Every structure is written in C-alpha cells, then in structure tokens.
Amino acid sequence: MSDARDGSSRSSSVKDVAVLAGxxxxxxxxxxxxxxxxxAATRTRVERAMAELGFVRNESARQLRAGRSRTIGYVMxxxxxxxxxDVAQGMEHVAEDHDLSLFLCNSDNRASREAAHxxxxxxxxxxxxxxxPIDPDSSGLTDLAARGTPLVIVDRTRPGAAFCTVSVxxxxxxxxxxxxxxxxxxxxxxxxxxxxxxGQVRERLxxxxxxxxxxxxxxxxxxxxxxxxxxxxxxxxxxxxxxxLPARRRPxxxxxxxxxxxxxxxxxxxxxxxxxxxxxxIVGFDDIDFAAAAAVPLTxxxxxxxxxxxxxxxxxxxxxDDPDHVHEQVVFDPELVARRxxxx
Amino acid sequence: MSDARDGSSRSSSVKDVAVLAGxxxxxxxxxxxxxxxxxAATRTRVERAMAELGFVRNESARQLRAGRSRTIGYVMxxxxxxxxxDVAQGMEHVAEDHDLSLFLCNSDNRASREAAHxxxxxxxxxxxxxxxPIDPDSSGLTDLAARGTPLVIVDRTRPGAAFCTVSVxxxxxxxxxxxxxxxxxxxxxxxxxxxxxxGQVRERLxxxxxxxxxxxxxxxxxxxxxxxxxxxxxxxxxxxxxxxLPARRRPxxxxxxxxxxxxxxxxxxxxxxxxxxxxxxIVGFDDIDFAAAAAVPLTxxxxxxxxxxxxxxxxxxxxxDDPDHVHEQVVFDPELVARRxxxx
DNA sequence: ATCCGGGATTGAAAGGTTTCAATTCGATGG
DNA sequence: CCATCGAATTGAAACCTTTCAATCCCGGAT
Numbered sequence: 001m002s003d004a005r006d007g008s009s010r011s012s013s014v015k016d017v018a019v020l021a022g023x024x025x026x027x028x029x030x031x032x033x034x035x036x037x038x039x040a041a042t043r044t045r046v047e048r049a050m051a052e053l054g055f056v057r058n059e060s061a062r063q064l065r066a067g068r069s070r071t072i073g074y075v076m077x078x079x080x081x082x083x084x085x086d087v088a089q090g091m092e093h094v095a096e097d098h099d100l101s102l103f104l105c106n107s108d109n110r111a112s113r114e115a116a117h118x119x120x121x122x123x124x125x126x127x128x129x130x131x132x133p134i135d136p137d138s139s140g141l142t143d144l145a146a147r148g149t150p151l152v153i154v155d156r157t158r159p160g161a162a163f164c165t166v167s168v169x170x171x172x173x174x175x176x177x178x179x180x181x182x183x184x185x186x187x188x189x190x191x192x193x194x195x196x197x198x199g200q201v202r203e204r205l206x207x208x209x210x211x212x213x214x215x216x217x218x219x220x221x222x223x224x225x226x227x228x229x230x231x232x233x234x235x236x237x238x239x240x241x242x243x244x245l246p247a248r249r250r251p252x253x254x255x256x257x258x259x260x261x262x263x264x265x266x267x268x269x270x271x272x273x274x275x276x277x278x279x280x281x282i283v284g285f286d287d288i289d290f291a292a293a294a295a296v297p298l299t300x301x302x303x304x305x306x307x308x309x310x311x312x313x314x315x316x317x318x319x320x321d322d323p324d325h326v327h328e329q330v331v332f333d334p335e336l337v338a339r340r341x342x343x344x
Numbered sequence: 345m346s347d348a349r350d351g352s353s354r355s356s357s358v359k360d361v362a363v364l365a366g367x368x369x370x371x372x373x374x375x376x377x378x379x380x381x382x383x384a385a386t387r388t389r390v391e392r393a394m395a396e397l398g399f400v401r402n403e404s405a406r407q408l409r410a411g412r413s414r415t416i417g418y419v420m421x422x423x424x425x426x427x428x429x430d431v432a433q434g435m436e437h438v439a440e441d442h443d444l445s446l447f448l449c450n451s452d453n454r455a456s457r458e459a460a461h462x463x464x465x466x467x468x469x470x471x472x473x474x475x476x477p478i479d480p481d482s483s484g485l486t487d488l489a490a491r492g493t494p495l496v497i498v499d500r501t502r503p504g505a506a507f508c509t510v511s512v513x514x515x516x517x518x519x520x521x522x523x524x525x526x527x528x529x530x531x532x533x534x535x536x537x538x539x540x541x542x543g544q545v546r547e548r549l550x551x552x553x554x555x556x557x558x559x560x561x562x563x564x565x566x567x568x569x570x571x572x573x574x575x576x577x578x579x580x581x582x583x584x585x586x587x588x589l590p591a592r593r594r595p596x597x598x599x600x601x602x603x604x605x606x607x608x609x610x611x612x613x614x615x616x617x618x619x620x621x622x623x624x625x626i627v628g629f630d631d632i633d634f635a636a637a638a639a640v641p642l643t644x645x646x647x648x649x650x651x652x653x654x655x656x657x658x659x660x661x662x663x664x665d666d667p668d669h670v671h672e673q674v675v676f677d678p679e680l681v682a683r684r685x686x687x688x
Numbered sequence: 689a690t691c692c693g694g695g696a697t698t699g700a701a702a703g704g705t706t707t708c709a710a711t712t713c714g715a716t717g718g
Numbered sequence: 719c720c721a722t723c724g725a726a727t728t729g730a731a732a733c734c735t736t737t738c739a740a741t742c743c744c745g746g747a748t
Binding site: 026038 | 728729
C-alpha cells in the first residue's frame, strides 16, 4: 500500500482524487455521499484513488457547504465525578446510534471554562449542546438558545422553560432516603450536605424534611450538618463533627447529599471504630459504582444516570431535527437501593 | 438588548455585520483577528453591529481558510475510570494555557468507537490527537501519524517510535509495591490482576517478580491470581479465591494490578471479617482518589496522572508547531504512597 | 502648493466540499 | 433509423471566512 507519498505537507483534496481517478469533482462527492448514484466501476476507481492518496475528507469544508455538523457536545460540570461520566455514557450511546460524535468538554466547575466551551461549540455549529451548567439561571444559556442552537439542560431544572430539561426528582429522593431510615427504626437522623446554594442539596433536604414530618417525628431530631462542598473530604470532616456531638444528640443514621460525602463519612466512621451500620447507618445519593464497591456497600438513592443521558441526547436530536419543537421538562424518579450500610 | 430578531433561520455572517456597520468584509475580519489595525471608532461600530445581530463566527469557514484549528482531542480508553479523567484534567490545563479547546472522546474499550473517533477528529483537522489506545501496536495509529496529524500516545508505550509516547514505568511500580510489602515483613504475597494481554499487567507483575527474586525469596511464595479484567467485581472474585486457599498457602499480603481490583478485594475481605491490614495487607496501583477515600485507606503506587496529561499535551503542541520535531518517549517514575492498608 | 509616508480600509481571491441544474451516453421502443 | 428516456456524470455556484495587495486619505514636510 502506498500512502501519503508527497513530501509536500498539503493533504489531498477531492480534486486530487478526481484527477487521479479521471472523474469530475462531483462524482467524487457522490461516491462519498450517495454511492448508489455512481456506477460500480467508477466507484471502485474513485475509492482506489482515495486510498492511494490517503484522502481524508475535510469536515470544515463539508460542514460549511452542507450546513450541518455531525457532532453534539456535552459540557459537563465535573469530568472527575463518576456521576457525570455515567450520564455521558448514556449520551454516547444515542449519539452512536445516530452516527454522531459526542464531544465532551469539562467546565470543571468554573464559569469561565463553561463559557469558553459553549462559545467554541457554538462556533463549530454543532447540532446541539447538552450542558450541566454551573448556574442553570445564567442568561448565557438563554442567549445561546435564542441564537438557535438546540440546547438541553441536564441534571438541573429551570422554571421558565426556554429549553428542554432532564432531571431527577430530588425531593422524592430525599423522601425515599428518610422513609427508608425511619422504616429501619431510626428516630434521630442527620442530613449531611451543602452548600445550599446548590439546588440539589436544598431539594434533597426538603424531601427529607417532608418525610420526617409526615412520619410525625419532631423537627429537632433531624439534624442538619452543613458542608461546604459535596466531596469525600467534607464527608470526613462532617463525620468528625458528628462524633463530637453529645451522645444523646448523636444520630443513629445519616443521610448524605451524595455518595462522595457518604464515602468520606464511612471512612471516618471506620477509622474511629464506629460500626456501620450497627452504630451508624448511612445513606448516600447518586449510587455511583463506588458506592456498591465500598468496604461496607452503601445504601444509596439511585438516579437513572445513563437514562438521564440518553433522554437528554434524544431530546436534543429531536429539537435539532424539528425546528418548531416544543420544549419538554422530563423529570425522572429516583429509586432507593438498600445495601449493607443500612441493613444490619 | 435586541437579539437575533429575524424569523429566518440563517444565522448572520460577517457580511451582514459589515453591511450593518457600514464597512467592508475585510474590516470586520480585522476587528475579529487584528483589532489593533482598526481605528477605535470603527471597531466599536463593528462590535455594536455584531452584538445587535448576535453574530457568531463560523469556525468551519475560519478553519477552512486559515487552515488551522483551535482544538485538540483526547480519545480516552474509558471515561468512567477516574485515572483517565485525571489525565484529561492535566491536558485540559495545558490546552487552556494555549487557548485551545480539548475535546474528550470515549472509546469505551471498543476498537470500533476508537476508530470512529480518530477518523472524526482527523476530518476535523484538529491540531493534534492524544490517545490511550486499545492496542498501541495497531496500524491505524501509524497511518494516522503518517497522514500528518500530530499524535501522542498516552499511558502506553510502543517500541518503534513513530510518535511521541508518555507513560509510566510499570516495572518499577511493581518493584516498589513488592519492596514495600517485603519491608513490612511479608513472605507470602499474591499478585492479583489480568488479563495479561494488557502490557501494564505484564510489566507490573514483572517488576514484582524482580523485586521478589532480588530479595532472595522463593518464586513459589509469590502467588499469581489472574483476573479477566481490572474491575472491582474481579477484585471481589479474586478475594474469594484467595480465601479458599489452604491456610499455609494463603498470602499475608496482596499486590493488585490496579486500585479498582484492590477496592473489590478490600470489600470482600471486610465482608468476610478479614482485618485489613492485620490479617491481609493490600497494595493497589494508580492511586485514584477513591483509594485514599476507602474505608481503609489504600496503599497504592501513584502515577503522576495530571503530569502525564500535561506532558502529553505539551509534546503534542510542540509537534504541531514544529513539523520536523523528533519524537520523544517520556517515561515517568511512579511513587509508592503508604496508607493504612499496609501499615498497621 | 506639492509630495510623501503611513495608518486605515477595501476588494477580490482562495480554501475544500456539496448541491443541483445541465449534459452526455447508451439503450429502448416505435 | 429516429425519438425518447433514464442513469451516470459533469461544471459551476455557493457556503463564510481570512488574507493580502492595492487603494484611500490625512497630516506633515519640503
């Protein structure tokens, strides 16, 4: 096989292929885009020429003329959080089915990165953008959608529906967690999570409170232990704070706003000799794979992560295909997965 | 602020901006690319027009003409493995410094996805491609590089250096792990990992064997427990197999080929009532964040993940800027991080 | 009053592909 | 043998931006 032989750096174009194959530009393009309209003989001739020249279609030119790109983008909030990579996995499958490429961008929780990625994707004229935004109420998102780029918000909601939204009912999630703990006989429970600038945290706590009240338990016995972030380190720190409580105030169970916090708490408990679940039951949220893999497998509120991603991607493509499409707000129900950390 | 007003779907172009601002095409382009060559007055006029029309530069057209793209891509082996997301994080920082966008693609361990992503990136004429390939010896990679796309292989090596390569000395990593266990007084140790079609697994085991022999210990006392993948589930399964060994053959310590396996093993041990590290010491590999966050914090061989990514990205950009650049094979030394799972 | 220099602006070409109306060619039917 | 039809192929326009040589214009020097 002779490959890119020329010393000249220019990669070969349709024109080069056409010349080598002895056909016109248009025919080469047809081979590329509607092979059925080309006779078998010329088709193979052209394909041979392409192989010989190492021809690679220039997507910029294609897109410029065709007006349509073959990619969608997902701007994720934190690529190192398994939750989001699982969501992305779901999107990837849908993209694959539609012969699209999914480009992942990590905003790393920084507004400047998010903006840069969004701008770049928009300049690329991607078919659409999926985003888990730092601030779902930011005007940047509205502007983007107003300019005509299909946009779907993932794992966040936004009241005034200027675009599609896919999220999980966090209030229900909170209820499930607390109901489960009450079922297991706990009457003094802590909620660990923060900051409450995060809608998720507020709603999960809200759900917890509802369930608590519905069970007729006194407000005071649902202790809130705030954290500054939803991280393992904060979970550890919260564990130490809990351990410092006077025994009669100390909860027998904890509901953590996410699994990272729960894992941190579990670690602290283990190293302090607190037996989980005997001395302390723990419920997490998200049900990331590491929750099931923990030394004491973690009970957690599972979000349909991949499904979240798949649905978001489908909505996006629907919007991209149908200009006057009506925005949908899809809300999934989470589900409690009981494991050893609350079962004894 | 008046935004995209037109009912027509066409997004506005430089030409529209030029007309509205009452200047020529070239001037608009200058405002975009060399603002200093434009008088302040016209510049603001043009900028106002852009804002009014909601102008977004068409990157395809820009790239087609300018010939250069502003993005690089990383085709990662498994986006759900924290190791790779950390590597990506390192790349992201370098990209950011150079005002480039990093697009992440997940091949999800499937050759077909990898090929599709590589092809698509190449068609996009990205500045360069970073890849952790399924098979570093695949000819597809050589072809790609031969066609002129700068390419850097990450976390894998390849003998015949047709491109840059950034990896970690896995043999040394294996030695470090075993040396540490020997130091801690263990004379019967298991290596858990597989399949050995993975170069990493082979080399880590090789390092382990070297260290074992160098210490003058009998080959038979380094037991190999093969797994079919480097996953948590396989770690658990391996744990059960170990527990089934006759007591005098049972190792007092285990070196796992990666942290996922180690976490699985830790979980199995905990649930079987085996005390870590007292009854069984465990060493992992990679030092992912979850290793430190485990109930019993895991001793692990740390790879400089972010540094790996940064270096790879730098090499890539160096190659992209300098056509006759010589390929480098960078190998980093790993480092042992001792934690509770081997300290008593 | 004339010329000159230089900053600001212009206009047209170029870049690689797709699209589509137009053309060619061979075959079919009369 | 001609007219017709359809399949295969062609050629030029269009997509939007950047580039660069050419032009314009203004103030300052002669």
